[in-house]
Amino acid sequence: MSIRGLLFSMLALSSMGACGASYYIDNDGGDNGNDGLSPERAWKTLAKLSAHEAKPGDRFLFKRGCMWRGKTLDLKSGAPGNPVVYGNYGEGALPIIQPSVAFDDVSEWTEVQPGIWRTPEENVTIERLDVNQDLRASDWSIYTEPGADVSWSKKSNGDQVRYRISCAKRGKVETNIQFLGPDVPKLETSVLFRFKARSDKACQLPEFRVMRKGTPWTAFAMSSGKTEISSDWKEYEVLLIKHDAVPVDARLNIFVGTSLPEGGVLEIEPLELVNVDVGGYQPIKVDVGNIIFNHGEAYGWKKWGVDKLTNERDYYHDWGSGCVYLKSKENPAKAWESIEMALKRHGVHHGGAHDVVVDGIHVRYSAAHGFGGGSCKRIVIRNCDVSWIGGGVLYTRNGVHTRYGNGIEFWCAAEDCLVENNRIWQVYDVAISNQGNDKFAVQKNITYRNNLIWSCEQSYEYWRSPETALTENVSFVNNTCLDAGFGWSHDQRPNKIGTHVLAYHVVSQNKGIFIKDNVFCNAKDSLITLHNDWLKDLDMDYNLWWQESDAPFFRMRMKDGWSFLKTQLEECRAKTGQDKHSVFGKPEFVDSAAGDYRLKPGTLGTKSSSTGGVVGLQWVGKPQR
Incomplete structure (x- = not known):
C-alpha cells in the first residue's frame, strides 16, 4: 500500500469528527413532520431525507433494527475534510436499506396453472x-x-x-x-x-x-x-x-x-x-433479478417464459404485464414466511457524490449494485453489510440476456475512496470492483482493506478501457475472501467464472495496482482469472492462497492462454512474476462458526505479510452462515 494511500486513509478516519447537524431517521416511530434533530423527533422515510438539502458535516443516522424498503439511498455531498455522514444510532441489528418488494400474503398469489402461481395483474385507475x-x-x-x-x-x-x-x-x-x-x-x-x-x-x-x-x-x-x-x-x-x-x-x-x-x-x-x-x-415494471425466500434459506431461478418453469422456485418476470410467475407446489406465501423480490435498482447510489462516509448500514436485496456510481471522490464505505445483490438484466442481445450486479462498484472516474471493514456475501457478480470504459476517466487512490467476502461469483474484479483511461494506486489489501463461485448465481449464469481475482480486458494506463496480504480460499473455477496479459502493471504478492479442489490456481483466458494448478506454484511464479512471497496452504481461522475469520496465532500466514505480520482481515466479525 502506498504512502499516499495510507495518508488518505488517516484523513478519512479523522474526518468523522467534522461539525454539522445530526438528523435521525426512524421508520418505526418517526414522522416526516418532525425536524429530525433528535431521536424523539426523528424523520420516518427516505423520501424525507432525499428532499432535505444536506450541508457539509451533516450526519444522517438510521435507527438500528429498522428497515427502509423499495427505495435507493442517494448520497449527498459534503466538502473536503467535512463529509456528509450516513450512520446509525440505537441498539440492535444494523439499519437496512432494502430496495425489494414483498409478496408474502396469500392473497397476492393466484394459481393460473397447476403448480404455477402469478402475482396480481394490473388494475390501475x-x-x-x-x-x-x-x-x-x-x-x-x-x-x-x-x-x-x-x-x-x-x-x-x-x-x-x-x-x-x-x-x-x-x-x-x-x-x-x-x-x-x-x-x-x-x-x-x-x-x-x-x-x-x-x-x-x-x-x-x-x-x-x-x-x-x-x-x-x-x-x-x-x-x-x-x-x-x-x-x-x-x-x-x-x-x-x-x-x-x-x-x-x-x-x-x-x-x-x-x-x-x-x-x-x-x-x-x-x-x-x-x-x-x-x-x-400497479404491477412490477422494474426487472426482478432474484427472489429471496426466508432471508436466504432459498432463492429463485430466473427463467424466460412460463413454459420454462419446471423446478420449484423457477420464476419468470413478464416485463409486458409486470406479473411474476413462480413454480410452487402450494401458494408461495404458505410455503415461505418471507418472499422478497429484488428489483433492478441500486441499494445506495454514490454517482457524482464527493466527501461522504457511509458507516454501519446493511444493504441487501438489490438486483443492481449494492453501492453503485461513478464520478465520485472521497467516498468512505465502512462497517457495512452488503448481501444478496444483483441478478437484474443489464441488456439483451440476439435473444441472450446478460445479468449483472456488484456489491460495491466504482464506475469510471473515482478518486480517494476507501472501503474497509465490510462484510459482503451472495453477490451475482463481484463483491468489490473498480471498472469502466470512459476515454479520459481517472481512477486514483482507491483502497479496499479488511473486508470479509464470501459466496460471491468473484471477490475482486478490475477492467479498464480504452488506452487513454488511467488507473493509479489501487490497493486490495488484508481482505479475507472465501468460496468464490459457490453463491446463488453460479449455476444459473451463462458465463460461469467463479474466481477470487478477475480481470477482463485491461488496456488502460496502470500505475500501481496492488493485491497484497490477503487470504483467498477456494474458488469454483480458478483462484485467479485474467483475460489478457497486463501482468507488468500488477503487483500481487504476500497472499495466502488455498484451493481445496483440483481447479486451476491461475488461469489466463486468452488465445494461446494457459493455466497452472496448485501443484505448479513455482512454474506460475516464473511465468507471471507474481506472488513471489505468497504462501499456499489451508488457512486456520480462530472461530469461523462465530464469524471470527482472523488466522489462528502461530498458523500459516500469521508471519507472511509484506510487513512480516498477519495476512487477511484483522477484525472479529459476526456469525454469518
Whole structure:
C-alpha cells in the first residue's frame, strides 16, 4: 500500500469528527413532520431525507433494527475534510436499506396453472391532476450507438415543434437509439406523456422512461407495454408510473433501438406531461433479478417464459404485464414466511457524490449494485453489510440476456475512496470492483482493506478501457475472501467464472495496482482469472492462497492462454512474476462458526505479510452462515 494511500486513509478516519447537524431517521416511530434533530423527533422515510438539502458535516443516522424498503439511498455531498455522514444510532441489528418488494400474503398469489402461481395483474385507475410541463416547444435530441444509423430534423410551427426521425439501420437492442427529451426536475406523481405521432411503416414504441441523465442509468418512472404508432396522425397518451424519488438530473427518454423500421420515418410532436394520481394495483415494471425466500434459506431461478418453469422456485418476470410467475407446489406465501423480490435498482447510489462516509448500514436485496456510481471522490464505505445483490438484466442481445450486479462498484472516474471493514456475501457478480470504459476517466487512490467476502461469483474484479483511461494506486489489501463461485448465481449464469481475482480486458494506463496480504480460499473455477496479459502493471504478492479442489490456481483466458494448478506454484511464479512471497496452504481461522475469520496465532500466514505480520482481515466479525 502506498504512502499516499495510507495518508488518505488517516484523513478519512479523522474526518468523522467534522461539525454539522445530526438528523435521525426512524421508520418505526418517526414522522416526516418532525425536524429530525433528535431521536424523539426523528424523520420516518427516505423520501424525507432525499428532499432535505444536506450541508457539509451533516450526519444522517438510521435507527438500528429498522428497515427502509423499495427505495435507493442517494448520497449527498459534503466538502473536503467535512463529509456528509450516513450512520446509525440505537441498539440492535444494523439499519437496512432494502430496495425489494414483498409478496408474502396469500392473497397476492393466484394459481393460473397447476403448480404455477402469478402475482396480481394490473388494475390501475387514473385521476388527472394538473400539467407538469408543456412540451410543445421542448428541445429533444437523438442518441445513437455504433451499428445504428438514423438522421433527424426539427421543424417549428409557431409554438409547436415536430421531430422527424429517419432510420437507415436500426439497432440490436432498444438502447442503441434513444430519443432524449427535456429535463424533468420535479416529479411528485406518476405522469401521462401526451404526444402526436405517425409512422410510414409499422412501428411499436416499447418503452418511455424518466431516468437519470448519467450513470448509473436509473429509471424513476416508466411505461409498460408497447405503443403502436399508425400511419395517420393521432394523439397518444402513455402512462409513466413513478417508482422512485426523481433527482434534478433526470430527463424523459424514449427507447427506439429495435423498434424503428429500417427505411421508415417516424414523426413526433410532444405535447405535455400531465400529473396523475394512480390508484389500484400497479404491477412490477422494474426487472426482478432474484427472489429471496426466508432471508436466504432459498432463492429463485430466473427463467424466460412460463413454459420454462419446471423446478420449484423457477420464476419468470413478464416485463409486458409486470406479473411474476413462480413454480410452487402450494401458494408461495404458505410455503415461505418471507418472499422478497429484488428489483433492478441500486441499494445506495454514490454517482457524482464527493466527501461522504457511509458507516454501519446493511444493504441487501438489490438486483443492481449494492453501492453503485461513478464520478465520485472521497467516498468512505465502512462497517457495512452488503448481501444478496444483483441478478437484474443489464441488456439483451440476439435473444441472450446478460445479468449483472456488484456489491460495491466504482464506475469510471473515482478518486480517494476507501472501503474497509465490510462484510459482503451472495453477490451475482463481484463483491468489490473498480471498472469502466470512459476515454479520459481517472481512477486514483482507491483502497479496499479488511473486508470479509464470501459466496460471491468473484471477490475482486478490475477492467479498464480504452488506452487513454488511467488507473493509479489501487490497493486490495488484508481482505479475507472465501468460496468464490459457490453463491446463488453460479449455476444459473451463462458465463460461469467463479474466481477470487478477475480481470477482463485491461488496456488502460496502470500505475500501481496492488493485491497484497490477503487470504483467498477456494474458488469454483480458478483462484485467479485474467483475460489478457497486463501482468507488468500488477503487483500481487504476500497472499495466502488455498484451493481445496483440483481447479486451476491461475488461469489466463486468452488465445494461446494457459493455466497452472496448485501443484505448479513455482512454474506460475516464473511465468507471471507474481506472488513471489505468497504462501499456499489451508488457512486456520480462530472461530469461523462465530464469524471470527482472523488466522489462528502461530498458523500459516500469521508471519507472511509484506510487513512480516498477519495476512487477511484483522477484525472479529459476526456469525454469518
